[in-house]
Amino acid sequence: MSILVDKSTRVLVQGITGKIGRTQTDYMLKEGTKIVAGVTPGKGGTEISGIPVFDTAKEATLHFQIDLSVLFVPAGVAKDSVIEAIDAGIKIVVLITEHTPVHDEMFIKAYAEKKGALLIGPTTPGIIVPGQCKIGILPANMFCPGDVGIISRSGTLAYEVAANLCSNGIGQSTVVGMGADMVAGTNLVEILKLFNEDDKTKAVVLIGEVGGSQEEEAASFVKKEMKKPVVAYIAGASAPPGKRMGHAGAIIEGGKGSAKSKIDSLLSAGVRVAKMLDEIPLIIKEIK
Amino acid sequence: MRIQEYEAKEIFKESGIAVPPGKVAKNDTEARDVSKELGLPVVIKAQVLVGGRGKAGGIKIVKSLEEVEQATCEILSKDIKGYQASKVLVEKKLDIKHEFYCGITIDRTKGCPIIMLSSEGGINIEEIAEKSPDKIFSLKCDPLSPIYAFQIIDFVKKLGLHGKILLKVSQIVENLYKVFIKYDGIIAEINPLVITNDDDVLCADAVFQIDDSAMFRHPLLEKKKYDEMTPRTIRFNKKGATYVQLKGNIGLICSGAGLAMATMDTIKTIPALSPANFLETGGGITAELMEDCMEIILEENDLEAIFINLYGGINPIHEGAKGVAKVIRDKKLKIPVVAKALGNKQEETWKIFEEAGVYVYKSSDTQGAVRYLAEIIGGKE
Numbered sequence: 178m179s180i181l182v183d184k185s186t187r188v189l190v191q192g193i194t195g196k197i198g199r200t201q202t203d204y205m206l207k208e209g210t211k212i213v214a215g216v217t218p219g220k221g222g223t224e225i226s227g228i229p230v231f232d233t234a235k236e237a238t239l240h241f242q243i244d245l246s247v248l249f250v251p252a253g254v255a256k257d258s259v260i261e262a263i264d265a266g267i268k269i270v271v272l273i274t275e276h277t278p279v280h281d282e283m284f285i286k287a288y289a290e291k292k293g294a295l296l297i298g299p300t301t302p303g304i305i306v307p308g309q310c311k312i313g314i315l316p317a318n319m320f321c322p323g324d325v326g327i328i329s330r331s332g333t334l335a336y337e338v339a340a341n342l343c344s345n346g347i348g349q350s351t352v353v354g355m356g357a358d359m360v361a362g363t364n365l366v367e368i369l370k371l372f373n374e375d376d377k378t379k380a381v382v383l384i385g386e387v388g389g390s391q392e393e394e395a396a397s398f399v400k401k402e403m404k405k406p407v408v409a410y411i412a413g414a415s416a417p418p419g420k421r422m423g424h425a426g427a428i429i430e431g432g433k434g435s436a437k438s439k440i441d442s443l444l445s446a447g448v449r450v451a452k453m454l455d456e457i458p459l460i461i462k463e464i465k
Numbered sequence: 466m467r468i469q470e471y472e473a474k475e476i477f478k479e480s481g482i483a484v485p486p487g488k489v490a491k492n493d494t495e496a497r498d499v500s501k502e503l504g505l506p507v508v509i510k511a512q513v514l515v516g517g518r519g520k521a522g523g524i525k526i527v528k529s530l531e532e533v534e535q536a537t538c539e540i541l542s543k544d545i546k547g548y549q550a551s552k553v554l555v556e557k558k559l560d561i562k563h564e565f566y567c568g569i570t571i572d573r574t575k576g577c578p579i580i581m582l583s584s585e586g587g588i589n590i591e592e593i594a595e596k597s598p599d600k601i602f603s604l605k606c607d608p609l610s611p612i613y614a615f616q617i618i619d620f621v622k623k624l625g626l627h628g629k630i631l632l633k634v635s636q637i638v639e640n641l642y643k644v645f646i647k648y649d650g651i652i653a654e655i656n657p658l659v660i661t662n663d664d665d666v667l668c669a670d671a672v673f674q675i676d677d678s679a680m681f682r683h684p685l686l687e688k689k690k691y692d693e694m695t696p697r698t699i700r701f702n703k704k705g706a707t708y709v710q711l712k713g714n715i716g717l718i719c720s721g722a723g724l725a726m727a728t729m730d731t732i733k734t735i736p737a738l739s740p741a742n743f744l745e746t747g748g749g750i751t752a753e754l755m756e757d758c759m760e761i762i763l764e765e766n767d768l769e770a771i772f773i774n775l776y777g778g779i780n781p782i783h784e785g786a787k788g789v790a791k792v793i794r795d796k797k798l799k800i801p802v803v804a805k806a807l808g809n810k811q812e813e814t815w816k817i818f819e820e821a822g823v824y825v826y827k828s829s830d831t832q833g834a835v836r837y838l839a840e841i842i843g844g845k846e
Contacts, residue, residue: 253681275748276705278679279571280649283608286576302778314779316808331723333776340829357722360576386723389573413726415733424590425568425581425652454727455832
């Protein structure tokens with residue numbers, strides 16, 4: 178088992194005919210991902226790597242059962258494309274696109290919640306179940322099958338942590354990138370809940386970074402409900418503080434957001450916090 | 466993108482938010498002319514993008530034209546928390562009866578705009594928020610719907626206002642929310658929001674930050690932003706890369722902000738090493754972008770080595786390696802370049818790096834790569 182996806186998940190690729198869409202579709206197919214259709218407006222009737230392309234997501238859903246859509250679309254149309262996928266009845270939407278305007282992010286997050294869809298991203302590397310399927314841009318050779326779940330706000334750090342675990346003989350059940358933007362469609366807590374219920378996940382690595390208060394909220398969830406051991410790493414302890422202007426950010430975060438605040442709340446929730454990246458495999462070996 | 470107080474006030478004013486009479490000035494003569502036109506006393510305010518400028522001597526109240534000139538010269542020649550103002554805003558001094566706080570920003574966890582109000586505005590608002598959070602009222606807004614006047618009036622009533630003042634303050638909050646939405650705001654703040662002795666309500670100080678990712682919707686502001694940048698920074702910006710100069714001996718190029726921060730944290734564990742910059746490429750690596758990355762960090766003189774930490778997920782790292790190799794050859798680079806690059810097309814990438822004389826570290830652990838970097842630098846001494 179895994180969370181969110183597995184080898185039977187039927188996938189739509191929006192933005193399949195672009196350079197990134199084409200390249201990443203081939204990488205996903207190579208990992209066994211069941212891509213059934215693609216969408217690019219104006220390219221309906223063509224094919225990419227044997228996958229039929231439609232003009233709209235709605236049309237694709239008339240021909241195929243689709244469980245998930247992964248998006249490689251330009252930032253300017255990200256909002257439009259996410260709404261299109263949700264309105265076509267697709268229940269999981271993974272938005273890879275970087276630089277989506279934050280006001281659009283707020284809108285699609287609220288829209289997905291209202292319509293009962295799960296939005297992962299934007300700026301997410303996607304989801305991988307090693308050996309079964311890969312949604313998004315994660316390089317498959319950094320991962321290996323196993324029973325540790327990874328949830329990360331940073332894409333490339335998730336790759337590094339997984340690769341470090343693999344060199345220590347520890348594989349992963351599912352790896353989920355949350356997306357590193359100001360607003361994420363799905364927060365850490367929601368993914369932790371899924372890992373908590375997944376019988377194939379024995380421990381979870383949580384990779385956070387400075388900014389926002391998602392880690393603090395994750396800590397309070399772990400304290401109250403998490404049945405499995407959690408190891409965390411927070412990037413940015415030595416990051417230079419941005420030149421601050423205005424007070425609104427500080428007021429709303431109320432002291433949260435710094436590496437120290439995150440580490441302290443995770444520690445007080447019983448989470449083991451790795452100071453350096455290479456401590457993660459060692460701690461996993463100890464607690465599993 | 467953060468804009469200066471006077472620019473924010475121009476936008477606010479256009480949107481129906483009253484601001485004190487005033488004008489921007491580049492030198493003492495201009496400031497004197499503006500002051501004559503406005504009538505004394507006036508306030509001279511440094512235009513710098515940093516908080517706490519008042520406490521750093523960047524704001525002066527003056528009563529005579531001689532004082533205007535003197536204060537302007539002083540402010541323009543002063544270091545204000547590491548920044549230098551090239552302009553001052555000259556404004557008519559207000560007769561203040563009361564100062565409120567009004568700020569709008571984004572609640573990152575909930576993912577919605579949040580309006581905050583307090584009846585105790587001014588420079589100590591963060592302390593108030595920390596010590597007596599009950600004095601800050603907040604309203605989370607639904608991103609799917611507009612906000613209605615009655616909702617705002619209902620909210621503003623929490624400040625204990627009524628009558629005309631209630632309506633005036635509510636109107637300003639509503640207009641500020643409209644500006645926030647229209648211009649893709651990240652922070653829109655009026656602090657203080659002033660009530661004068663004549664019961665006028667004005668925005669005495671303004672902070673406005675606009676989402677960089679939404680600049681394509683605001684071409685005039687985008688043009689202004691690019692006017693102040695070098696061609697390379699513009700290319701950087703358009704490709705989504707981020708560069709921050711620091712003081713250190715190791716030039717750094719990383720793909721992803723998280724990886725860049727973790728790499729910096731790791732480098733700092735070795736006393737002889739410190740990062741000379743923060744540079745994250747984003748997901749748009751090309752040979753040209755990596756050339757730009759190399760050149761921008763090589764502008765720093767005291768580098769002892771360059772450390773590259775890349776993953777090939779969305780990024781074609783083999784293309785990026787070509788750009789690095791080109792700069793090494795063109796500049797006949799003397800300092801060592803250490804690279805860790807994994808993911809799609811890693812073997813091809815390693816080959817290009819090695820042919821250009823780059824030290825390639827082929828395992829995934831950044832700590833190991835940083836230790837390798839330290840050995841190489843040590844060995845050269």
